[in-house]
Structure formats: C-alpha cells, structure tokens
Amino acid sequence: MDVEKLEQEAASALEQADSLEQIEELRVRFLGRSSELKLALREVRDRESGMRLNALRQRLEAALEERRSDLEQVELQHKLMAESIDVTLPGEHFPEGHLHLITQIRREVEDVFLGLGYTIVDGREVETTHYNFDGLNMPPWHPTRSPGHSLFLNGDVLLRTETSPSQIRVMEAQEPPVYMISPGRVYRRDTPDATHSPVFHQVEGLAVDRGISLADLKGTLLHLMRALFGEKRELRFRTHFFPFTEPSIEPDVSCHMCDGAGCPVCKRSGWIEMGGAGIVDPNVLEFVGYDPEEVSGFAFGLGLERIALLRHRVPDIRLLWENDLRFSRQF
Amino acid sequence: MKVPYSWLREYVPVAIAVEELADRLAVTSVEVERVSWRGVADLDGNFDRFRVGRVLEAEKHPNADRLQLCQVDMGEPEPRQIVCGAWNFGAGATVAVGLPGAVIPGGMKLERVKLRGTASDGMIMSERELELGQDHSGILLLPNDWEPGTPLADMFALGEPILELEVTGNRPDLLAVYGLAREIAALYRLELAPPPGTDPELLADEPVQISVEDLVGCPRYVGRLFRDVNIGPSPPWLKARLSGAGMRPISNVVDVTNYVMLALGNPLHAFDLARLTEGRIVVRRAHSGEQMRTLDGIDRKLDPRDLVIADASRPVAIAGIMGGEESEVAEESDSILLESANFERVGILESSERLKLRTEGSNRWEKGVDPYLAEQAAKLATELMVKLSGARWVGHVDVQGELPAPASITFRPERADELIGVPIPADEQRGLLERFGFEVAKDWTVTVPTFRTRDVTREIDLVEEIARVHLDEVPFTLPARRAMWGRLTREQRLRRRIEDALCGLGFVEAYSYSLVDSDPDPKAIRLPDPLTAEHAFLRTTILAGLIRSLQRNLDAGNEEVALFEIAHVYLSGDDELPAEPVRIAGLTWGGFARAKGAVEALYRALAAPEPSFEPARELPFLHPLEAARVGETGWVGELHPELAPGEWGAFELDLGALAEVACDVVVYEDVISYPAVKQDLSFVVAEEVAAGSMIEAAREVTGAELRRMDASDVYRGPQVGEGKKSITFAVAFQSSERTLSDEDAGALREKIVRVLGERFGATLRS
Structure with a gap:
C-alpha cells in the first residue's frame, strides 16, 4: 500500500469536503472498517510497517477532526445567523414590588444614624400626657394640650403629637450616654389637605452625653441633610422657641433645587426649613433624673413627609396615603 | 406682627436695606414671614407725583351727573382741572392728588385723560387708593394747613416696606415696634430712642373710680380721664402706620389705643364714661349667668372664671380680649376713660379659648405683657389723645397689686461656651447681655429686665441669648463618642427583611391611616371627639385600610394589585395604654392561593419552619370557608366577595410572633453529598x-x-x-x-x- 499516495488522496478529499456529512463519508472511506488502511493494518506482520501505518492512521484522524471542527464552526455560524430577534421587544414580565416612599426615606435616615452609632427606637403612639407634655416641659396652658389641637382618648391619654415622648421613655430606661433616633407616626387635629394630614411621620433624634453642644447638633444635621439632599447642601440655624429645648433653633438647609440662589421651592430665600431642634432643656433632663450639670444633650424632630414632598417634588401629601399604584410604582 | 419700616426707624436709626435686616432678624430674633410693601411704590420719582392740592372750584360735570369737575391748586402757576367721582368735598378742601404719570398702589399708571369730553389732569385720591385705610366712601380730606404742591411723601409715609414677623410665644416683647427697635439697637450697636410718650399737663384732679377686686388677674390698672374729646378721623401719618401694621383706622381715640398697643405692646381700651353706670370701673370675675354683647355684635355667655371689666352694674368688657358694644366709644362721646392695665396671661388664654375669641389684645396678654409697661403706655396714649382729639386730661389713678421684682440669675460665660460649642470672650458676652437690657454685675449676677421676665428665668435662658446672636459661627462637629453600639434590633432587622421579601414577591407597600371609621373588634378604641366620623376608631387590623386602597386602585383601572402594609394596631387591655403590636398585612390578586404562597415565601425568607394552616371561620373581611390560621402568627384567606370584585387573597401576621419563629442562624444540613x-x-x-x-x-x-x-x-x-x-x-x-x-x-x-x-x-x- 502506498502510504504517501493515500495520504495525499485523503488530504485533497478533505480539502474539498464542505459538509459534516462528507466528512463522515471520508471517515468511512479512509478509516472505516473496510478501508484500505484498516485492511492493511490487519495484514501487518512486522513491527516497522505497523508503526508506519499507525502513524498514518493518527495523522488521518487528526486531519479529519480538524476539518470537522472547522466545518462545525461554519455551520454554527450559519445557524446563529438565521436566529435574529427584535431586541426592542419587552422582556418577560415580573411583578415588581416597591417600598413606600416614606419607608425609603425612613431607612435612609436610619442608616445615617446607624452609621453614627445611634440606636433606633420604635416609640408608642398612644401616650399619656405625662410623657407627651409634662416630661417635655410643656406648661399646663400650652395650646397643643387642648383638644382643639390634639386627639385625646381621655383627659390623660392621647395620640402623641410628636415623636418626642420616646425621648423621655428612653432616658427613663437608661443612664446616659444616649444616642437614639425614633421614627414613627404622630397625630394632630388637622383636616387633610395638600400639606396637612391628621396622621404623619416624624423622626426624633436625641443625643445626651458629657459635653454635647449646639456645634454637635449642627454637624450631625449637616451630615443628615447631605445624605438626604446631596453633598453640596449647607446648613444654618435660626433661633426659635420650643418648650423642650433651650436654646431652640430651626435648621434650614440650602435649597437643593437652586443651590441657594432663590426659587419657588425655597420661596426665593435660598433656604428651606427642615424642622425643630435645640439643646435639651435642663427641665427635661431633670424630669428623667439626669443631672444637667453632668450631661447635656441635643434633640431634633423632622417630618418625613416634608422631606418626601421637597425632595421628590410630590405636590400633595394625600398622594402618600392613597396608595395608587401609578404613584407608588414611580419610586 | 407687621412693622412699618419708618415707624421702626423712629426709635432706632437703622440704615441698612430692609431685606438685609430681615435676614439677620430671622436668624437671631424672630421669624420673618416676608417683607411686603404698603402704599405707593417708591420707584423712579413716583413719590414726587403725589402732592397736596387745594380745591378752588368744584361743580357738577357738564356731561355727567355723578362726576364733579374741579379746579385744583397744585402750587403751580395755573390750577389743574380734575374730574372726580366723589362728593364729600367742595371748594376749599385740601386733597391728595396723583398727577399724570403716577403709579398708584395696585400698579395702575395715571394718564391725562378725557372723561365725558372734559380733560382730567390727575386724580383726587381716596384713603383706600393710597392704602391708608379701608374708606372709599369719598376722597381723603387732608388738614387745611397743608400747602398746595407739597409732596405727600414729606407729610406721611406714602409708601414703605413692612416687616411681617411671626413672633414666637417666648418673645412678647417683640410684639411691639419699640421692642423690635430695642432688639435691633442691641444687634447693630445702635442708639435706642427713649420709650415714646411724655405726659402733658394734668389739667384737673377729677377722681377716677377704679376698683380692682382681683389683683392676681389684674395686677395693675392705670385709669385716665379725658374731657372735651373730639372724636374724628386720625391724621394721615397715623392711618399710614396702622394700615401698615395691618389694622383698620377707625377714629382718633380708638386709633390711639391701637397705636399704643402696636408701639409698646400694651393693649389699651377706651370707654365712653357717660355709658358706664356711676362712671365707675370694677375689675372682677364674671358672675355666673352674666352675659354681654361684645364689639363684634355677638352675645357672649360669661363663665365665673372670666375676668371682666364691669361698671357699677354689669360687665362692659371681657378683660384683655374685647370691649362691649354698650360702652363703645362713639362719634358723640365726650368723656373718655382710658384703661392701661395689666392682665395675668393664663386667665386671658383660657377665657379666650373658652370663648373661641382671639384678638390682637388677647394674643399679647396670653404671651405675657410687662406690668411695668402700663404706665408708659398710658403716657403715650395721653400725649396722643390730647394732641389728636383736643381732649383735656383731667384725672389719673394707678391701682397696683404686687408687681414682680426683676429676677436675678447667676451666669457662667464658660457654660455658654460649652453648650454653644464655640468660645465667645466673656466681655463680649457681658456686652451683649447689657445691650439686650440685662444688668450684669461684676460677679456675673444678671438682672433680667421686666420685659423679658417670662422668657428668661434660668442660666440656660441667658445662654440662649448669647447663642442666638452667634448661630452662624457655631462650627460643625460631631459628638466625641466614648461608646458606640448603634445597630438595628432583631425585630427591626426582621421587619426590613419582611419588607424586602414582600417587595421581591411583587407587593407594593401602602400606608393607611391608623384612624378608621369602624373596626370589626367591638373592643376597638373609639376617640370621644374624633376629627371626623371617618377617623373615629383606632384600628385593630390593617386590612381595612388595604381594602380601601384596593378599591381606589380598581377604580383607577390598575392591574396586578398586590399591596402590603406594616404598622401598629391598637389593642385595648387592662393597662392604661393599649398594646401596640406591629402587624404585617397583605392583599393580592390571585385569591387565597397567592396570599398563602406569599405567606409561605415570607416564612422561608425568615428561615422559619413552615407554619401550620388550620381552617378558620368567621374571620372579619374573609370568605367564611376559605380562610386559615397561620400557626400562632395570624391568618390568611380569601377576601369576602362582597368587599371587592374578583378574587383577592389577604393575610395579616404579627411581627412579634413571626420573630418568635424566625431563625437567626441557619445550621448547614448535608443535602448535597447523597442523592435524593x-x-x-x-x-x-x-x-x-x-x-x-x-x-x-x-x-x-x-x-x-x-x-x-x-x-x-x-x-x-x-x-x-x-x-x-x-x-x-x-x-x-x-x-x-x-x-x-x-x-x-x-x-x-x-x-x-x-x-x-x-x-x-x-x-x-x-
């Protein structure tokens, strides 16, 4: 048998083959059970010609395999090219859930304060006047004590008018230092309209430790406001009056819409009011048995709805309570 | 509180732009709602186009019955011809004229026009057109000694900025123009004018019969008697100030009482002496069953706790709140008894709330008025009464109880530094306190001025005085912590995990009111005096709120509605306060099976063992047979078909009970090595x-x-x-x-x- 001739013949046949079927035919022809090579191998008696023919078989097998692999690639390409789709058609539908906007903001605030090492307290909503007013240094004649402003269950029990009573409960339950925030629902006798709701959410913050100052309050609130409204925000304090803090201030944040230049959102002032805050009044500290000469503290209260309305430009607070999916799915 | 800028500047020579002043005050002293403008706009020579005119001739317009044709001397060589629609004047009247080109309040520009064929070279203005008051029944008549051609702006505040302040309850001293001037003088180191008001000569010594039966409710009563009072309109400068301050000018005597209240902060009242029985004043509590008609024409039932000003027979005013119609000063009043008193604040507040009657006066009394102010207020009122109404001052009495002594406080400037967080030199602190009216002794004993006694009683209150002026300098620091332990509690972590799991299952979070119109639990807490019947009960289940939201979504045509809410419910028990467990409620399309699937997925998300589902009947809101108790945690079921069209599944679980079964640390179990x-x-x-x-x-x-x-x-x-x-x-x-x-x-x-x-x-x- 002429090895060289056979090898040449196989090479040229492989070169001409252009389908996997032809490759299979060539395999049968050159390497099949009744092929010339197989027959020759069966006849081999000496070691030398055996080696020669086996080497040829290996070469032929390799050549065949190489050609098959090439042709497979070509065929795959052809197949893929026939499979074009419209990628602009929608994907398969998954129902997607959404957290309420207030929950999203509540978590953002919580995460800021967790990062600062605060605990989070879930205060109770039905409160006694003892915690809602007396403990907060609210004088007996204070207007929010009247049923005209607040929702009472009886003379001594009401729906809390702010999240502040949780301050008192926390301080009564532990020794200083205290670092906590308390988000939750509060209640006022307000008829619902675009900016009022009889039920809304506040977050209370309280830090009591040795040497707490207004500067600590300012830095803390700046940190929070930048987390909520962007790194460019600035913060200022305006003097104010609350019974439970002294000095009392209202923090203003530079307007996130106009960067302080003045626009309708900030009523052209460049600043937006964000809530109430101050140094915890010594009467409040004494009420819970803390020594105002030993420790001092700051406290603040912010409205979560206010943040939502301002930041997301929601025009009406009632949208937050209607749960219309067209609204909820935006956030 | 609205403060005309020119009035303020009478007491303190502040020269900066009003907006700049407003910004500073907003930070250090008092909330500024806005800076507005009263009267004629001050632009481009506009003030100059409003002048005094004297009517030389006035007759009926030849072509119009309702118009007058006037020749008006404007101090120019030739009189101007002006057509006017008012008839309350004639030749010889001195009037306010807007010349062509003038822009009047409201923005209209006056032109030389022809009215019914006759040229009109200007406009004779009414009080309302100049924003000096409400009167539009005729034109404004000016004093006859004003020279024709004089710019009106030389005679009174023709137009000026108004500071509109929202004064907090702790600063009643700022409910007065003079009080605000004192604050500004301190802030800007300016010289403050002495308080306005100097007594004229007392012309007689007639007795003034005042008896105060309740010196606690009324620690001071200055009564002054005036004879030969001519009731008439106030001069333009006074009208301009009152209008700028938001009050309506009425008559010289009433205007003086209002003016003094605005200037000094002490509300006054004027009685027609002739209408007081026996000409006497008795300050006492109301007798039970007593009634009176107040100035607003309403009959008021009085409570024995109400402090009243009575005459010998009946109440003639509710002290500090409102006068009575029967003793009101009227055009024919000739003798006036002026009250400059001091009333105890809480009593006024309570009476005002009982009567649902709030006035400029009650607003000041309830915040606390300096009892030492009554005398100065009486002086200013007397000076103005004599000057403006030609009255003779003929009697004076000052009834006093025990007036509080000025408080003194020991102050540590270093304490202020600690609490403010920025060092402020001690001598600067001393100077600041002194400018605010405090006396500071060498040893830092601080005496509080009487106009601040209610607000400033402790060292911390003095710290605030220092702090509020230095707020912009307070640096941004964080507390120097020695211990850090902030983390979510287990329940808070689980709550977040549940929120996220439900979102992952396609539920949208809802928020609904905790106050509902009805509740399935007969023990649900009912508010005795709810906002409306719709908000009468504290809910014991969240589902009702979700059903409401479902209906809204169905009405809107929204599809695939799946809602959840996590909130407190309120369960009354034996304690004073109800239990407030947190519940997780869901409502979804797909009926019972989908709701149950969500519950099962939730359990898996918490690595809790699968709960038992026991059939449950008669759960509120649910199909009677397609409902189950979920372990010890809550329930799941098919919404009762009456509540919403279609098949809806619902569940409500207790967060605390879920926390009991949730697994915190899952231990590995070999489910890999050996085939199932x-x-x-x-x-x-x-x-x-x-x-x-x-x-x-x-x-x-x-x-x-x-x-x-x-x-x-x-x-x-x-x-x-x-x-x-x-x-x-x-x-x-x-x-x-x-x-x-x-x-x-x-x-x-x-x-x-x-x-x-x-x-x-x-x-x-x-």
Whole structure:
C-alpha cells in the first residue's frame, strides 16, 4: 500500500469536503472498517510497517477532526445567523414590588444614624400626657394640650403629637450616654389637605452625653441633610422657641433645587426649613433624673413627609396615603 | 406682627436695606414671614407725583351727573382741572392728588385723560387708593394747613416696606415696634430712642373710680380721664402706620389705643364714661349667668372664671380680649376713660379659648405683657389723645397689686461656651447681655429686665441669648463618642427583611391611616371627639385600610394589585395604654392561593419552619370557608366577595410572633453529598381529608429521611368516585449520611402508605 499516495488522496478529499456529512463519508472511506488502511493494518506482520501505518492512521484522524471542527464552526455560524430577534421587544414580565416612599426615606435616615452609632427606637403612639407634655416641659396652658389641637382618648391619654415622648421613655430606661433616633407616626387635629394630614411621620433624634453642644447638633444635621439632599447642601440655624429645648433653633438647609440662589421651592430665600431642634432643656433632663450639670444633650424632630414632598417634588401629601399604584410604582 | 419700616426707624436709626435686616432678624430674633410693601411704590420719582392740592372750584360735570369737575391748586402757576367721582368735598378742601404719570398702589399708571369730553389732569385720591385705610366712601380730606404742591411723601409715609414677623410665644416683647427697635439697637450697636410718650399737663384732679377686686388677674390698672374729646378721623401719618401694621383706622381715640398697643405692646381700651353706670370701673370675675354683647355684635355667655371689666352694674368688657358694644366709644362721646392695665396671661388664654375669641389684645396678654409697661403706655396714649382729639386730661389713678421684682440669675460665660460649642470672650458676652437690657454685675449676677421676665428665668435662658446672636459661627462637629453600639434590633432587622421579601414577591407597600371609621373588634378604641366620623376608631387590623386602597386602585383601572402594609394596631387591655403590636398585612390578586404562597415565601425568607394552616371561620373581611390560621402568627384567606370584585387573597401576621419563629442562624444540613430518591405518590381519599394532615402523618412515621412531601395535584372525577379526590404528592427521600438504596426508599414509602391507609382510609393509586 502506498502510504504517501493515500495520504495525499485523503488530504485533497478533505480539502474539498464542505459538509459534516462528507466528512463522515471520508471517515468511512479512509478509516472505516473496510478501508484500505484498516485492511492493511490487519495484514501487518512486522513491527516497522505497523508503526508506519499507525502513524498514518493518527495523522488521518487528526486531519479529519480538524476539518470537522472547522466545518462545525461554519455551520454554527450559519445557524446563529438565521436566529435574529427584535431586541426592542419587552422582556418577560415580573411583578415588581416597591417600598413606600416614606419607608425609603425612613431607612435612609436610619442608616445615617446607624452609621453614627445611634440606636433606633420604635416609640408608642398612644401616650399619656405625662410623657407627651409634662416630661417635655410643656406648661399646663400650652395650646397643643387642648383638644382643639390634639386627639385625646381621655383627659390623660392621647395620640402623641410628636415623636418626642420616646425621648423621655428612653432616658427613663437608661443612664446616659444616649444616642437614639425614633421614627414613627404622630397625630394632630388637622383636616387633610395638600400639606396637612391628621396622621404623619416624624423622626426624633436625641443625643445626651458629657459635653454635647449646639456645634454637635449642627454637624450631625449637616451630615443628615447631605445624605438626604446631596453633598453640596449647607446648613444654618435660626433661633426659635420650643418648650423642650433651650436654646431652640430651626435648621434650614440650602435649597437643593437652586443651590441657594432663590426659587419657588425655597420661596426665593435660598433656604428651606427642615424642622425643630435645640439643646435639651435642663427641665427635661431633670424630669428623667439626669443631672444637667453632668450631661447635656441635643434633640431634633423632622417630618418625613416634608422631606418626601421637597425632595421628590410630590405636590400633595394625600398622594402618600392613597396608595395608587401609578404613584407608588414611580419610586 | 407687621412693622412699618419708618415707624421702626423712629426709635432706632437703622440704615441698612430692609431685606438685609430681615435676614439677620430671622436668624437671631424672630421669624420673618416676608417683607411686603404698603402704599405707593417708591420707584423712579413716583413719590414726587403725589402732592397736596387745594380745591378752588368744584361743580357738577357738564356731561355727567355723578362726576364733579374741579379746579385744583397744585402750587403751580395755573390750577389743574380734575374730574372726580366723589362728593364729600367742595371748594376749599385740601386733597391728595396723583398727577399724570403716577403709579398708584395696585400698579395702575395715571394718564391725562378725557372723561365725558372734559380733560382730567390727575386724580383726587381716596384713603383706600393710597392704602391708608379701608374708606372709599369719598376722597381723603387732608388738614387745611397743608400747602398746595407739597409732596405727600414729606407729610406721611406714602409708601414703605413692612416687616411681617411671626413672633414666637417666648418673645412678647417683640410684639411691639419699640421692642423690635430695642432688639435691633442691641444687634447693630445702635442708639435706642427713649420709650415714646411724655405726659402733658394734668389739667384737673377729677377722681377716677377704679376698683380692682382681683389683683392676681389684674395686677395693675392705670385709669385716665379725658374731657372735651373730639372724636374724628386720625391724621394721615397715623392711618399710614396702622394700615401698615395691618389694622383698620377707625377714629382718633380708638386709633390711639391701637397705636399704643402696636408701639409698646400694651393693649389699651377706651370707654365712653357717660355709658358706664356711676362712671365707675370694677375689675372682677364674671358672675355666673352674666352675659354681654361684645364689639363684634355677638352675645357672649360669661363663665365665673372670666375676668371682666364691669361698671357699677354689669360687665362692659371681657378683660384683655374685647370691649362691649354698650360702652363703645362713639362719634358723640365726650368723656373718655382710658384703661392701661395689666392682665395675668393664663386667665386671658383660657377665657379666650373658652370663648373661641382671639384678638390682637388677647394674643399679647396670653404671651405675657410687662406690668411695668402700663404706665408708659398710658403716657403715650395721653400725649396722643390730647394732641389728636383736643381732649383735656383731667384725672389719673394707678391701682397696683404686687408687681414682680426683676429676677436675678447667676451666669457662667464658660457654660455658654460649652453648650454653644464655640468660645465667645466673656466681655463680649457681658456686652451683649447689657445691650439686650440685662444688668450684669461684676460677679456675673444678671438682672433680667421686666420685659423679658417670662422668657428668661434660668442660666440656660441667658445662654440662649448669647447663642442666638452667634448661630452662624457655631462650627460643625460631631459628638466625641466614648461608646458606640448603634445597630438595628432583631425585630427591626426582621421587619426590613419582611419588607424586602414582600417587595421581591411583587407587593407594593401602602400606608393607611391608623384612624378608621369602624373596626370589626367591638373592643376597638373609639376617640370621644374624633376629627371626623371617618377617623373615629383606632384600628385593630390593617386590612381595612388595604381594602380601601384596593378599591381606589380598581377604580383607577390598575392591574396586578398586590399591596402590603406594616404598622401598629391598637389593642385595648387592662393597662392604661393599649398594646401596640406591629402587624404585617397583605392583599393580592390571585385569591387565597397567592396570599398563602406569599405567606409561605415570607416564612422561608425568615428561615422559619413552615407554619401550620388550620381552617378558620368567621374571620372579619374573609370568605367564611376559605380562610386559615397561620400557626400562632395570624391568618390568611380569601377576601369576602362582597368587599371587592374578583378574587383577592389577604393575610395579616404579627411581627412579634413571626420573630418568635424566625431563625437567626441557619445550621448547614448535608443535602448535597447523597442523592435524593424522588417519587410521585397519588392517594385517593375522602373529600374532607386535608392534604396537610396527610403530610403531617407521613412525617411522623418517616422522620428526617422524608426530605420533601408536597401536594402537587388534586384530581376529582369519575375515576376516583363520588365524594373522593386523588392527591398527588411529590416526595423526596434523602439521608444526610448515606445513599438510600431502592430498598430503603421502598420501606419508607411503605410506611407512608400504611399510615395514610390507617388514618385516612387512603389508597395508593398505581
């Protein structure tokens, strides 16, 4: 048998083959059970010609395999090219859930304060006047004590008018230092309209430790406001009056819409009011048995709805309570 | 409180732009709502186009019955011809004229026009057109000694900025122009004018009969008597100030009382002496059953707690709140008894709330007025009464109880530094306190001025005085912590995990009011005086709110509605306060099965063992038969079809109970090394047999090697017979220690077949 001739013949046949079927035919022809090579191998008696023919078989097998692999690639390409789709058609539908906007903001605030090492307290909503007013240094004649402003269950029990009573409960339950925030629902006798709701959410913050100052309050609130409204925000304090803090201030944040230049959102002032805050009044500290000469503290209260309305430009607070999916799915 | 800028500048020479002043005040002293403008706009020579005119001739317009044709001397060589629609004047009247080109308040520009064929070279202005008051019944008549041609702006505040302040309850001293001037003088280190008001000569010594029966409610009563009072309009400067301050000019005597209140902060009242029985004043509590008609024409029932000003026979004013109609100063009044008193604040506040009557006066009294102010207020009022109404001052009395002594406080400037967080030199602190009116002794004993006694009683209050002026300098620091332990509690972490799991399942979070119109629980707490009937109960279940939201979404045509809410409910018990557990409620399309699937997924998300589902009946809002208790945690069910069209599934679970079963640390179990043997087993059982009980029984007899047994299909039909059903279970046997052989699996299967046969009469279908 002429090895060289056979090898040449196989090479040229492989070169001409252009389908996997032809490759299979060539395999049968050159390497099949009744092929010339197989027959020759069966006849081999000496070691030398055996080696020669086996080497040829290996070469032929390799050549065949190489050609098959090439042709497979070509065929795959052809197949893929026939499979074009419209990628602009929608994907398969998954129902997607959404957290309420207030929950999203509540978590953002919580995460800021967790990062600062605060605990989070879930205060109770039905409160006694003892915690809602007396403990907060609210004088007996204070207007929010009247049923005209607040929702009472009886003379001594009401729906809390702010999240502040949780301050008192926390301080009564532990020794200083205290670092906590308390988000939750509060209640006022307000008829619902675009900016009022009889039920809304506040977050209370309280830090009591040795040497707490207004500067600590300012830095803390700046940190929070930048987390909520962007790194460019600035913060200022305006003097104010609350019974439970002294000095009392209202923090203003530079307007996130106009960067302080003045626009309708900030009523052209460049600043937006964000809530109430101050140094915890010594009467409040004494009420819970803390020594105002030993420790001092700051406290603040912010409205979560206010943040939502301002930041997301929601025009009406009632949208937050209607749960219309067209609204909820935006956030 | 509205403060005309020119009035302020009478007491303090502040020269900066009003906007700049407003910004500073807003930070250090008082909230500024806005800076507005009263009167004529001050632009581009506009003030100059408003001048004094004297009417030389006035007659009916030749072509119009309702118009007058006037020749008006404007101090120019020739008189101007002006057509006017008012008839309250004639030749000789001195009037205010807007010349062509003038822009009047409201923005209209005056032109030289022809009215009914006659040229009109300007406009004669009414009080309202100049924003000096409300009167528009005729034109404004000016004093006859004003020279024609004089710019009106030289005679009174023709137009000026108004500071509109929102004064907080602790600063009643700022409810007065002079008080604000004092604050500004301190802030800008300017010189403050002495308080306005100097007594003229007392012309007689007539007795003034004042008796104060309640010196606690009324610690001071200055009464002054005036004779020969000419009631008439106030001069333009006074009208301009009152209008700028937001009050309506009425008559010289009433205007003086209002003016003094605005200037100094002490409300006054003027009585017509002739209408006081026996000409006497008695300050006392109302007798029970007493009534009076107040100036607003309303009959008021008085309470024995109400402090009243009475004459010898009846109440003539509710002290500090409103005068009575019967003793009101009228045009014919000739003798006036002026009250400059001091009333105790809480009593006024309570009376004002009882009567639902709030006035400029009550607003000041309830915040606390300096009792030492009454005398100065009386002086200013007397000076103006004499000057403006030609009255003779003929009597004076000053009844006093014990007036509070000025408080003194020991102050540590270093304490202020600590609390403010920025060092402020001690001498600067001293200077600041002194400018605010405090006396500071060498040893830092601080005496509080009487106009601040209510607000400043402790060292911390003085710290605030320092702080509020230095707020912009307070640096941004964080507390220097020595201990850090902030983290979510376990329940808070679980709550977040539940929120996220439900979102992942396609639920949208809802918020609904905790106050509802009704509640299924008869023990639900009812508010005795709710905002409306819609908000009368504190809810014991969240589902009602979700149903409401569902309906809104259905009305809007929204699809695939799946809502959840996590909130407190309120359960009354024996304690003073209700329990407030947190509940997780859901409402979804797809009926019972989808709601149950969500509950099961939630349990898996918390790595809690699968709960039992026991049929439950008569749960509120649910289909009577398609409802189940979920372990000890809550319930799941099909919404009652009356509540919403279609099939809706609902659940409500207790967060605390879920926390009990949630697993914090999952321990690895080998489900990888040895393969599971999977089989489908179908059993025919009677209709009433629950798949759950069959699985429970199978678990009992097989133990841990029964890895899974889920009911995957239920079939009813002729092949299984009437009253029966076939349940197919997907079963997986697996050991974590070895590969189970076919014999092992067969033995386990045999145990299941046997126990289900024994307990439920189940037969295995082959």
